[in-house]
Amino acid sequence: MALPLEIRAGSRVDLSWRLGRVLGIVLLVVTTPYLVETFRLSQITGALILAIAVVGLNLLSGFAGQISLGHAAFFGIGAYTTGVMTVTYDYGVVTSIVAGMALCFVVGVVVGLPALRVQGMYLALVTLAVGVLLPSLIRRFDDLTGGSSGLFGMTFDAPEGITYFVGRAGQTVWLYYVTVVALLLSCLVVWNLMTGRVGRAVITLRDNEAAATVMGVNRAFVRTVVFGISAAIAGLAGSLFAVNSGVLTPETVSLLLTINLLVAMVLGGSGSFWGPVFGAFIIYFVPVWTSDLSQGPISGVIFGALVIALVFVLPGGLAGGLTSLLRRLVIVVPQPPTQGEVDQTSSLPDDLSDDPAGFEAEPTTDPEPRPAARLARR
Amino acid sequence: MDLLIARIVDGFNNGVVYGFLALALVCVYRGTGHLNLAQGEMAMFSAFIAYALHAVGFPVVLAILGAVAIGFIAGGVVERVLIRPLGHGADYSILLVTIGLFLVLNAGAGVIWGGDPLTFPAAVPSAPDDYISFFGTRLRYQQLLILAVLLVVMTALYLLFKYTRLGLAMRVTAGNPDSARLLGMRVNQINSLGWALAAAVGALVGGLISPSTTLTTGMMFNFLIYAAAAATLGGFDSPGGAVLAGIVLGVLENLIGSYISWVGSDLKQAVALVILLGVLMVRPTGLFGTKKVERV
Numbered sequence: 014m015a016l017p018l019e020i021r022a023g024s025r026v027d028l029s030w031r032l033g034r035v036l037g038i039v040l041l042v043v044t045t046p047y048l049v050e051t052f053r054l055s056q057i058t059g060a061l062i063l064a065i066a067v068v069g070l071n072l073l074s075g076f077a078g079q080i081s082l083g084h085a086a087f088f089g090i091g092a093y094t095t096g097v098m099t100v101t102y103d104y105g106v107v108t109s110i111v112a113g114m115a116l117c118f119v120v121g122v123v124v125g126l127p128a129l130r131v132q133g134m135y136l137a138l139v140t141l142a143v144g145v146l147l148p149s150l151i152r153r154f155d156d157l158t159g160g161s162s163g164l165f166g167m168t169f170d171a172p173e174g175i176t177y178f179v180g181r182a183g184q185t186v187w188l189y190y191v192t193v194v195a196l197l198l199s200c201l202v203v204w205n206l207m208t209g210r211v212g213r214a215v216i217t218l219r220d221n222e223a224a225a226t227v228m229g230v231n232r233a234f235v236r237t238v239v240f241g242i243s244a245a246i247a248g249l250a251g252s253l254f255a256v257n258s259g260v261l262t263p264e265t266v267s268l269l270l271t272i273n274l275l276v277a278m279v280l281g282g283s284g285s286f287w288g289p290v291f292g293a294f295i296i297y298f299v300p301v302w303t304s305d306l307s308q309g310p311i312s313g314v315i316f317g318a319l320v321i322a323l324v325f326v327l328p329g330g331l332a333g334g335l336t337s338l339l340r341r342l343v344i345v346v347p348q349p350p351t352q353g354e355v356d357q358t359s360s361l362p363d364d365l366s367d368d369p370a371g372f373e374a375e376p377t378t379d380p381e382p383r384p385a386a387r388l389a390r391r
Numbered sequence: 392m393d394l395l396i397a398r399i400v401d402g403f404n405n406g407v408v409y410g411f412l413a414l415a416l417v418c419v420y421r422g423t424g425h426l427n428l429a430q431g432e433m434a435m436f437s438a439f440i441a442y443a444l445h446a447v448g449f450p451v452v453l454a455i456l457g458a459v460a461i462g463f464i465a466g467g468v469v470e471r472v473l474i475r476p477l478g479h480g481a482d483y484s485i486l487l488v489t490i491g492l493f494l495v496l497n498a499g500a501g502v503i504w505g506g507d508p509l510t511f512p513a514a515v516p517s518a519p520d521d522y523i524s525f526f527g528t529r530l531r532y533q534q535l536l537i538l539a540v541l542l543v544v545m546t547a548l549y550l551l552f553k554y555t556r557l558g559l560a561m562r563v564t565a566g567n568p569d570s571a572r573l574l575g576m577r578v579n580q581i582n583s584l585g586w587a588l589a590a591a592v593g594a595l596v597g598g599l600i601s602p603s604t605t606l607t608t609g610m611m612f613n614f615l616i617y618a619a620a621a622a623t624l625g626g627f628d629s630p631g632g633a634v635l636a637g638i639v640l641g642v643l644e645n646l647i648g649s650y651i652s653w654v655g656s657d658l659k660q661a662v663a664l665v666i667l668l669g670v671l672m673v674r675p676t677g678l679f680g681t682k683k684v685e686r687v
Binding site (some may be wrong): 074080127130135137138139141142143145146149150152153272275276279283311312313314316317318319320321324325328 | 426473476477482483484486487488490491492493494495496497498499501502616619620623657658660661664665667668671672
């Protein structure tokens with residue numbers, strides 16, 4: 014049997030393949046709490062929280078092409094908003110999450126304003142400045158934030174009356190599901206944004222700003238709002254981090270977090286929809302494993318070398334690598350038009366517009382980008 | 392008045408280091424048009440190499456020069472092996488590789504030399520009374536040496552970029568690698584040279600400041616942030632601008648930090664970064680950078 018196998022779009026095999034993927038993911042998500050131990054589940058929740066932040070960063074840096082070295086700041090604003098509101102002022106967790114996201118959106122838009130004027134490396138520096146500012150602000154206003162000694166006691170209790178979530182193990186499961194839902198919502202927001210009119214505007218702005226502006230894309234509006242939404246998603250991740258870990262220190266939102274988020278995004282596959290989730294899991298669990306292998310600074314060396322190696326081995330990230338691997342095995346070909354359809358203006362199968370594999374055909378880490386994109390990125 | 396001068400001199404001395412490391416960033420930018428996040432760690436690692444050379448018996452000055460030479464070669468090798476294969480437009484990949492390099496060097500120095508701070512001797516006499524009195528402020532010999540070396544390096548780089556064929560080639564290469572290649576320039580070698588120069592400058596900084604900071608794996612991290620701010624303020628393609636911006640940052644930061652009690656020492660760094668944000672809002676290419684005009 015010759016590879017790749019060809020599958021007709023819309024055929025029974027294609028539909029069951031797609032349905033199978035969705036069912037597989039649902040099955041995995043639902044069974045995970047029963048398959049792993051409590052501490053492992055709480056680690057998985059941690060990785061999922063990281064994934065939310067990476068999804069946010071990916072919207073800005075992957076899809077919109079604006080490098081951010083300050084996303085830890087938005088994560089931190091979300092985390093500390095939840096921390097301060099719930100511990101010091103006794104608000105509900107949900108209220109504080111909404112407030113944190115709103116605050117992140119506003120700050121994101123404000124940071125996005127200079128991003129209209131500066132580009133490339135200068136933008137990276139502006140965001141770096143924001144990212145470095147936040148920890149020192151947290152230390153300075155220590156009567157509010159607890160400063161270097163940290164902020165403690167954030168929890169998110171399951172609604173009363175649901176016996177399923179009782180106890181420590183139940184609490185872990187509850188947070189796991191909350192995080193899964195939050196991740197799904199974030200992905201849905203990014204998906205809806207990027208597969209429509211806004212998404213095309215964002216991609217065009219990334220690849221050729223001049224062309225996009227000439228075509229009537231409102232550059233200022235799109236750039237700042239995308240920045241704001243990306244920041245709000247990172248803030249959501251921060252809020253969940255606060256209630257999941259229960260401890261916040263300035264170090265948790267330092268530059269190291271930004272680096273982890275960036276590495277996760279690129280390893281997973283920047284500008285892809287499901288890459289960030291992969292990348293976040295790698296970033297979360299690889300240090301756990303390398304420190305299992307060996308203690309101390311040598312695990313840092315392994316981690317760094319791994320980052321460099323993966324850039325060379327998988328330039329499109331895991332998402333890009335898996336997609337091209339899959340394409341060698343199975344390809345989905347469009348249904349040939351039947352006799353009656355030929356005359357209609359739209360004979361394109363629906364599949365082209367909503368297939369993620371088709372959408373990410375051009376990864377941002379393309380070693381030889383088109384000349385136009387080259388100019389635009391400088 | 393004496394206190395004011397002391398504070399200005401303090402800030403100035405910090406600023407000299409910011410500007411020095413910023414020079415290294417400028418060299419890389421001249422070469423490949425990128426920000427090397429691992430620049431500080433490369434400098435730190437070079438300082439440890441100088442320490443190792445000194446430990447096997449080289450005099451301090453030779454140890455530092457040896458580290459500079461090793462840094463020069465290593466910088467070129469890093470460009471050749473890790474940066475060039477990624478191609479010119481791969482901004483993210485290069486950023487990631489520098490992050491990876493950052494992690495490897497930082498953790499690697501810890502593996503080799505341990506986590507405890509080491510002391511590195513100064514290149515000039517630095518007993519407690521080895522200083523020049525300046526309006527009641529002590530200017531230590533080592534600080535004067537750093538300033539002198541900085542001025543020499545800055546002038547050399549300025550002359551190199553501005554008046555030599557090589558410098559012209561570097562400017563063209565950073566600005567438009569495709570055209571440079573078409574004009575017959577050896578773009579790859581020029582890029583390597585940029586990285587090599589940067590690493591050498593970094594090694595010099597590392598060897599010169601480690602007597603006062605002590606040798607630790609984290610010694611360069613804060614400096615890198617300031618240096619990046621200084622390079623941005625000065626405009627990434629101007630060595631003089633980067634040094635001047637570094638010094639201005641150092642002095643302003645110290646003055647604001649010590650005279651405005653609300654700022655204090657916690658927010659000193661924040662002051663530098665707010666200055667950076669403010670300048671970039673008004674002049675997106677920094678104070679002395681050349682505006683890039685793009686044909687659509």
